[in-house]
Amino acid sequence: MAQSVCLVVAAGHRARLEAIVADRNRSRKHVARARLVLLSADRLDVATVARRAGVSRPAVWRWQRRYAEEGVDGLLRDKTRKPGKAPLGDDLVRRVVALTCAAPPGEVTHWTGRAMAAAAGASLRSVQRIWAAHKLQPHRVRTFKRSRDPDFLAKLAAIVGLYMAPPRHAVVLSLDEKSQIQALDRTQPGLPIKPGKCGTMTHDYKRNGTTTLFAALNVLDGAVLGRCMQRHRHQEFLRFLNTIEAAVPAGKLVHCILDNYGTHKHPKVLAWLGRHPRWTFHFTPTSGSWLNAVESFFSALTRRRLRRGVFCSIVELQAAIHRYIDQHNDDLAPFVWTKTADQITAKINRLNTSVQ
Numbered sequence: 001m002a003q004s005v006c007l008v009v010a011a012g013h014r015a016r017l018e019a020i021v022a023d024r025n026r027s028r029k030h031v032a033r034a035r036l037v038l039l040s041a042d043r044l045d046v047a048t049v050a051r052r053a054g055v056s057r058p059a060v061w062r063w064q065r066r067y068a069e070e071g072v073d074g075l076l077r078d079k080t081r082k083p084g085k086a087p088l089g090d091d092l093v094r095r096v097v098a099l100t101c102a103a104p105p106g107e108v109t110h111w112t113g114r115a116m117a118a119a120a121g122a123s124l125r126s127v128q129r130i131w132a133a134h135k136l137q138p139h140r141v142r143t144f145k146r147s148r149d150p151d152f153l154a155k156l157a158a159i160v161g162l163y164m165a166p167p168r169h170a171v172v173l174s175l176d177e178k179s180q181i182q183a184l185d186r187t188q189p190g191l192p193i194k195p196g197k198c199g200t201m202t203h204d205y206k207r208n209g210t211t212t213l214f215a216a217l218n219v220l221d222g223a224v225l226g227r228c229m230q231r232h233r234h235q236e237f238l239r240f241l242n243t244i245e246a247a248v249p250a251g252k253l254v255h256c257i258l259d260n261y262g263t264h265k266h267p268k269v270l271a272w273l274g275r276h277p278r279w280t281f282h283f284t285p286t287s288g289s290w291l292n293a294v295e296s297f298f299s300a301l302t303r304r305r306l307r308r309g310v311f312c313s314i315v316e317l318q319a320a321i322h323r324y325i326d327q328h329n330d331d332l333a334p335f336v337w338t339k340t341a342d343q344i345t346a347k348i349n350r351l352n353t354s355v356q
Helices: 011-022 028-041 046-053 057-070 090-101 113-120 124-133 152-164 234-247 267-275 294-306 314-330 341-354
Strands: 170-186 205-218 224-229 253-258 279-283
Touching: 011 028, 028 046, 028 057, 046 057, 090 113, 090 124, 113 124, 152 253, 152 279, 152 341, 170 234, 170 294, 170 314, 205 234, 205 294, 205 314, 224 234, 224 314, 234 267, 294 314
Parallel strands: 170 253, 253 279
Antiparallel strands: 170 205, 205 224
């Protein structure tokens, strides 16, 4: 194409173009088009016009032709483009939603985006848009567990009542054991956190043994009494009960909340309970260990001390656990249970309705 084009610009058009260039509120594309027409009228070559106007040479030719055909108004109006892909039809959307909510073919466990695109005859991005619009996430799954204990409501009311209205002249303890705590040593040191990079830790490790933590959470003041032992049989459980018995002031009743682990119901444990009349065991419902308040302490211990810890021996692991318990007891806060038995029951009923 020609490297120089001579445009004839009328005086009225020139004044209007110069006003567009001088207008600070005009869009940038309009200013660039008006400038390149004015430069073309000064008999400059296309390369110079493109450089001064800040556009490409094909753009100079295109807008020179547009001005010649439509005048100044043509520079201020973009031509309509051909429509893109047709919008997704309702039949396709309904089909994708129905297939997603149904079981996938064969023995695969869930739909993937590409599998759905092939089955529905649509693109992957179209499937993703449909899933997003209907809040479908086939790659995710949530687990649940329902208690089938026939005495669930009675046990729930008793335990929640102890949390929310503990009896006077009594100690309410939430007791459990965290077993198989591993003393893990990494094969090499990790790198610390840096701006833009997270800390690192080797995937492989060396096992240096395990320990079991027996812990009792005092609901009234939040204090934790803990003891690490090598195993979690009824013998170790009895030793821990004797430790608690020695720590609780005389004359106070002891209400102990624990789960249905077989060790807690061992004949020798029940015999010990018979010899200590001030003790009362309250067992959580089957599959309802979430009612045991000490589980929250175990969760915090795992997140803050154990999961990323490096321990070269069982002794080092046990010392770290005891230090964490001491730090917890130095900054005590009473355990607060906020949900009543009726609120919990209503939520469980909603769950039962949704999974039926």
